[in-house]
Amino acid sequence: MTKSDTSTRLNELRMKHGRPPASPSEPKAERTETLREAQPRFRGLESGHRACQGCGEALAARLVMESAGPDVMVANATGCLEVFTTPWPQSAWRVPWIHSLFENSAAVASGMEAAMKAKGKNTKILSFGGDGATYDIGFQSLSGMLERHHNVLYVTYDNEAYMNTGIQRSSSTPHAATTTTSPAGKERMGKRHLKKDLLSIIAAHHIPYAAAASVAYPQDLQRKVRYAMGVEGPTFLVIHSPCPLGWRHDSALTIEVARRAVQCGLFPLVELERGALTNIMPIREPRPVADYLELQGRFAHLFNKDDYRAQEELDHLQALADHNIDIYGLRGDGVDPVDTTGMSHVKRGGPLMGER
């Protein structure tokens, strides 16, 4: 973009927001460094991309890149993340990045890793995909990559539907959620099937490390990325990433929605090594699932007092959350600095709580 292009664009934006065009004599505001810029962290995914307001995936990807970079290369599956970061000729990525297809990012990453091995380089390969690319269409290539033990960190940004094509159900869509292909109606209460328990399938590959994280707990998320980066071999991270557009919640509530998913037990934050459970984030006070569901339009039909099926489905989802709490032993005992409440507080001036 040339300088005059930039000023034309700026003027357009000013007009849009009801401000007169800048006069040529208008003094330039003194440019001061923002707090963000002053912080010495690696920004592998730059701002200025085209994600929606409150996009959980964009936030999650930025957090992952901060902890993983800069000596990394990314293989990205087709999806929102690919589309909103790379409208040619622009790109928000500051690391080598490739997108090939929807269902092959794990296989492309396998090839990149084999190339690094052949060339004696230590550059870590990251493979990114949404839940559609991971739970569904790219599942086979992911399984192959894990089985062959490639030194790749695979991250799936789980927003629980095909958001890039306009909110269609995936095998990761929760039970009873409405999407454009699992709408609620006279005969249906949203998605009829359960959310696929991907982490258990990943665990069955007995890879060195697999974990679930949430954008609501960035310190925990980044600790998990750092740990995975230190592992030689395949590692897997699923990050719960709310999508305001698809989940139909206020875009200012992304973090709150994500936090409640963890606090009610529907999205347990667990860690597995060689397939065995090694760590969990305890829930200090489990919240009812309704607290999580009520913030989202995709579950609005579950709050229809005139529909007897609504309560049944609410009970069903509560039972699923209770089951998670039970099998993973998520119920905390008392005050714990690394439980769902403790980890919500930003800590300064001391060692990072929860560091392994």
Add this chain to the structure above:
Amino acid sequence: MREALEGSLAIARAVALTKPDVVAAYPITPQTHIVENISKLVADGDMHTEFVSVESEFSAASVVLGAAAAGARAYTASASQGILLMSEVMFNIAGLRVPLVMTIANRAVGGPLSIWNDQSDSMAVRDSGWIQIHCISNQEAVDTTIQAFRIAQETDLPVAVCMDGFVLTHTMEVIDMPSQEEVDAFLPPFEFAGALDTANPRSMGTLVDPNYFAEVRHSHHAAMGKALAKIEEIDAAYAEVTGRASGGLLTVDGPKKAKVGIIAMGSVVGTMMAGREHYGGEVGEARIVKLRSYRPFPAKALRAAVKGLDKVIVIDRAISPGMGGVLGTEVSAVLSTLDKAPKVYNYALGLGGRDIPETMYRDLLTTIEAKDAPRFAVFDADLEKLPPEDR
């Protein structure tokens, strides 16, 4: 060194001579022996490569895409259903202009199931944007495989080397295998200017809106056009080192005065040459055009090759149901700009591994003598085997 080798073993050794960094493959008949032999070379320490045994052809193509994009020399091989499973990735590899090499051990495509040779598989990916070179013998396949790595990296295009399944892959032939020194002198180390590099991060395979997409396709098409000269030039350079050329874009063989020509790709060319030797006296000697480069299509060279011919028989080893032959249709299109274009008789032969005997030469030439000779037919189909309503 001259040695009797099975086609697949010869290809495995030729690939080893090019020292690929990464090989990924999934077994499928009749490509299997190639990957088995490469695996053995790796296991014995005679080939130093990252061999990735993938869970599908789809991943095989994706792995070599990732490897080459990351700056590695990469190779894969497949056939038939495997090529079709790869096809989405093949378009992607070519569209991203990633240089790598694949052997296609040509086989029919199901259903019904056939494991035997024809060229339906490579024809199905005709428009994927890959360079496609066909070989008539195992010697040509060996030489072309080595050349393909140089063509790929000098054009930033992927190259498919097509060799007929079983007819070549499983056949013993005396091969003059080039030495490592010769290959090293001919083939420089792998270089890909567009490769991913942490020192110079770039984004590859981005979202391209309608403002740029047509330009991407135009430049790809233009690169294919430029590759025509490269294929000839690299064949000549190879001949300088080894003393053997494989025939550039196409080769013309037979009497200048001939009025009938045969245009074909792959091992059937050899069959036609043998047929001419035996039956030439009886039905006349045809000019045989061995088409080596199918993509890019050497239109100019082909127009020159048919000069003086009245009739041309185009042999297709595949069919486009509802249209006819694929190569035949393209040859007709290319020759249509000539003032005195020869009549084109397009016959599909040897589909699904039907044997093509030398007598086929005689039968083809006899058939087109008739005034009402069909312009297209599945030539060797025995209609007696079909119920009347299907004939």
